[in-house]
Amino acid sequence: MKPALCLGTAQFGLAYGVTNASGQVPESGVAQLLNQASASGIRLLDTAQAYGDAEAVLGRNLAPGHAFQIISKLSAQLQSSFTELDTVVWEEEFRRSCERLGQESLDALLLHAPVDLRKPGSTYLEEWLLGLRNRGLVKRLGVSIYTSDDLEGVNPELLDLVQLPLSLFDQRLLQDGTVSSLRARGTAIHGRSLYLQGLLLIPAVEWPNWVSSGMRNHHQNLEKLAQKRDCRLIDLALGFAKEQSDLEAVVVGLCSTEELAELERSWQMASPWQEAEWEIWALQDADSLDPRRWPN
Template sequence: MAELCLGTVQFGMKYGINNTLGQPSEENVFEMLDTAFENGIRVIDTARAYGTAETVLGRYFASGKNVDSVKIISKLRPNIIDENETDICGAVRRECEETLDRLHAKQLNGYLLHTPEYIYQPKIIETLRMLKEEKLVEHIGVSIYELSEGYAALKTEGIDYIQLPYSVLDQRGMKEGFIQEAKKAGVTVFTRSAFLQGLFMMEKERIPKHLHHVIPFMAQFEKLLDKYSVNKVDALIQFVGQESEIDYLVFGVDTKEQLLQDIGVYQGKSVPKELIEELKEAFVDIEKSIIFPSLWSNGRKAE
């Protein structure tokens, strides 16, 4: 199975279409981090763009807790290079160093491009390689939405990590053979958005009007769950976790209770393979207005 990687966007801002609790307190974040590490999670995904997430994590690690046993992955601040920027190398390096300072870390396990189009910028890629050579970061990569950016990353020397969405409704990475190709190239694959920002967990009545076109798909999904007597969380996590070519399943939580539930599902009994196969056959080529939160008319972009 894929390993679990704790996403931290919820720790730095109110995030997710189904989030009714807001941003958790720092005390609650620390408790969730303790719980995650006590249950064997050893990789954290964060980003400069995740509000105060890096700062909150930094205060946690400043206490010395788990600082040497946890791998931290962060991301370059989106759209930092404008037309007037003359020192691209300096800008990227400065961002990385500031992230390290906020996290109270000497080295990042991974540093990813948060603007996937930067994979086409040689100077930015060159700077990432320099950061790697200087051991400020151990691995470099990119967080993508479009598979075209992923294929470009596979052709880019030195790319170690690729993160992309993958869920019941967004199976492009496997259906189009991208994840398989990434694995053959020796790239570590992280997938996110198994819950599609919480959309899967919403009651029909609470789904915003601008997303009502997802309701028939949700009804079809729930019909298959009923057929096999499997609950949503089990199906959504195991659908990703059972893919042997996915290395890490990145997931976020709002509460300690959600965290323990997700870990329990991951560590528990697998859902029927027949259900997984039916889900793969039932949901093909779902329109981007559903699977890309950046296209939701009043949603927040999920990274």
């Protein structure tokens, strides 16, 4: 069974994405996107406190009685250790998130920085998170990770949901067993960075100059395959995602209703991949695959 679609909202509060030429989505566009997403059956929204004013924009444009399940993220904490006083701040930040979103509770709250669970005093953070779920303020808890190391030492009770990078070129967490081991323990998994911030959807000649020649050549070969199969780059990227049965959902950021319509068309098509041949398109170069290592 293929994953569900989850609408990413970083572009609602920020000019997010290395190939995003249109900037932050205007609020009128957000309302149209949400209406169209709802009509097409999308039920998951992914946002975060760190996405500019995305939570507030969402809250102003969600229809009364909507059926969306909302996932947000607690911002990375700047302090090097925690005390009991921090729980008061986290509680206030969570309350403000709910107010901005116009919700009494959330489907899930994730940590944007799992490293916060390894700081001195992290038991205060852990107990506060578990308390949110016990009070019914969130259904699920989780973390947003970049590598398998981010899960080291994390209490399994906090892993209802894990969001992780996954794309045709970035299959590292599939290959190292992270995805299968999380699924085996009952953790829901959401794949993000499906398009590598849009790089996978455009020809390599349009890429920024800093992208490595190896990755550029790799993508040009993918372009040739798309021509041979008479399909588009988005069909290959989404075809890979549709075959990941261990995923509950894939997070896709959009800037317009036209992009959503294109996504829906491709999502309903048969995958252009033959069996699991997408495995041979995996890259290992972390400098190319991890946006944290890209030039600003």
